[in-house]
Amino acid sequence: MILQCQVASDVGCVRTNNEDIALLAGGLYRDAVDRFVAELQPNSRFVAIVADGMGGYEGGEIASEMAAKSFDSFFTSLPAGLSVDGLVAQVKAWVTDMHATIISYGEEHREYAGLGTTMVGIFAYEGRIYRINVGDSRLYRYRNGILKQLSVDHSMRELTGDMSQPSNLIYNSLGAGGKVFADVEEMTMQIIDDDRFLICSDGLSDMISDEEISSILADNADVEALIAAAKQAGGRDNVSVILLTVCAAEQEADDTSDAAEAEADTTGDDSTDDEGGRDSDTSVIDRSSPMRNDQSIPKIDKTKR
Numbered sequence: 001m002i003l004q005c006q007v008a009s010d011v012g013c014v015r016t017n018n019e020d021i022a023l024l025a026g027g028l029y030r031d032a033v034d035r036f037v038a039e040l041q042p043n044s045r046f047v048a049i050v051a052d053g054m055g056g057y058e059g060g061e062i063a064s065e066m067a068a069k070s071f072d073s074f075f076t077s078l079p080a081g082l083s084v085d086g087l088v089a090q091v092k093a094w095v096t097d098m099h100a101t102i103i104s105y106g107e108e109h110r111e112y113a114g115l116g117t118t119m120v121g122i123f124a125y126e127g128r129i130y131r132i133n134v135g136d137s138r139l140y141r142y143r144n145g146i147l148k149q150l151s152v153d154h155s156m157r158e159l160t161g162d163m164s165q166p167s168n169l170i171y172n173s174l175g176a177g178g179k180v181f182a183d184v185e186e187m188t189m190q191i192i193d194d195d196r197f198l199i200c201s202d203g204l205s206d207m208i209s210d211e212e213i214s215s216i217l218a219d220n221a222d223v224e225a226l227i228a229a230a231k232q233a234g235g236r237d238n239v240s241v242i243l244l245t246v247c248a249a250e251q252e253a254d255d256t257s258d259a260a261e262a263e264a265d266t267t268g269d270d271s272t273d274d275e276g277g278r279d280s281d282t283s284v285i286d287r288s289s290p291m292r293n294d295q296s297i298p299k300i301d302k303t304k305r
Contacts, residue, residue: 001040001191004245005048008033008223012203013235019053019060020201020240023068023121026076029240030065033224037247042127047075049121050240052137052201054176055106059115063102063175067117070098075123087125088184095134095174095182102175116176120151121199121242122187129191133183135173138205140213142196147214152183167206195246196221203239204230221245 009029011018022029025038025046040046051067053060074094082090106113118135131139131150139151152158154172157165172181196217204213207230216225223241230239 001246002248003038003040003046004035004247005038006035006223006243006245007241008227009240010227010231010235010238012238013231015236015238017058017061018238019055019064019117020203020238021051021053021061021064021068022199022240022242023047023049023051023072024242026072028065028068028072030061040124043080044124045075045078046124047072047121048123048197048199048242048244049119049132050137050199050201050242051117051119051174052135052203052238052240053115053117054173055112055115059106059112060117062105062112063115063117066102066105067098067119067174070094070101071119075125078125080126082125084128084186087130088186091130091132091184092182095132095180095184099174099180106175114176116173118170118173118201119182122197122244129187131183131185131187134180136168136170137201138199140198140200140210142198142214142217143192143194145214145218147198147210147217149210150187168202191246191249193246193249195249197242197244197246198226199242199244200226201238201240203235203237204241206237207233207235207239217243 005024007022007024007029009018009020009022009031011031018030020030027034038046049068049071051064053064055063071094078090102116106115118137120133120135120137120139122129122131122139133139133151134154136153136155138149141148141150154170155167156169156171157163157167159171174180204226212229213226216229221243223243226241227239
């Protein structure tokens with residue numbers, strides 16, 4: 001498989017520091033833009049991840065960078081020959097360990113207490129493509145004019161179905177809150193030429209609609225155009241984007257027919273597991289309100305510096 005890879009990370013128009021970070025093919029990107037072509041062989045390992053940090057002072061920057069660097073090191077050191085279930089189990093174990101590591105860092109450095117980060121992206125291991133999601137950063141697929149969200153937001157709005165809930169109220173992240181879980185699974189849909197996979201922080205998806213994103217991908221398919229649109233809409237948050245365009249897909253057998261795939265695109269239904277170990281005592285993280293000691297559900301102020 002040949003991928004045209006683009007990545008951009010920008011501080012936006014309001015924030016003074018960039019708490020996002022992007023990890024793409026071993027490179028870390030913050031306040032940077034890059035484009036290159038990657039060829040994935042059957043034994044290739046490839047990672048494309050966006051992490052959106054949160055926490056006072058520079059805590060968010062630290063958390064997102066810790067997570068991105070750690071995942072890259074973890075993934076490259078994995079043994080060969082893991083089964084799908086074995087790989088998923090190892091990635092979920094890494095999520096649990098990383099969560100504890102970030103919490104410990106905040107406890108040891110009180111000025112960064114409450115730091116945390118989301119993480120979303122895809123990775124390739126021995127000819128199979130997987131997705132990972134912790135938090136509310138997003139993974140989309142754009143195909144034949146249709147933009148489809150493949151990740152599930154770990155937000156109170158998504159959990160409750162109550163659209164009056166603030167979009168930045170999340171209940172799952174690395175390092176912040178109590179328990180953590182991750183959506184990790186093999187992406188079993190057929191991948192075809194000109195498929196585009198968009199990985200982004202909420203600095204994009206909160207500033208412009210899915211319809212606007214789809215229009216930009218149709219007209220331009222450039223990460224800097226997406227960044228510019230988010231900033232033109234106000235740029236209230238950091239914005240980071242990875243765009244992967246499939247130039248030559250390996251045509252492999254898939255148990256989903258073209259008709260079923262087309263129906264899924266139309267209805268928005270996807271075979272993703274949005275349960276992810278969610279339970280009644282999962283913590284809620286408010287990325288716009290200050291943390292108060294008297295709250296039973298911890299909240300994190302993502303806007304104060």
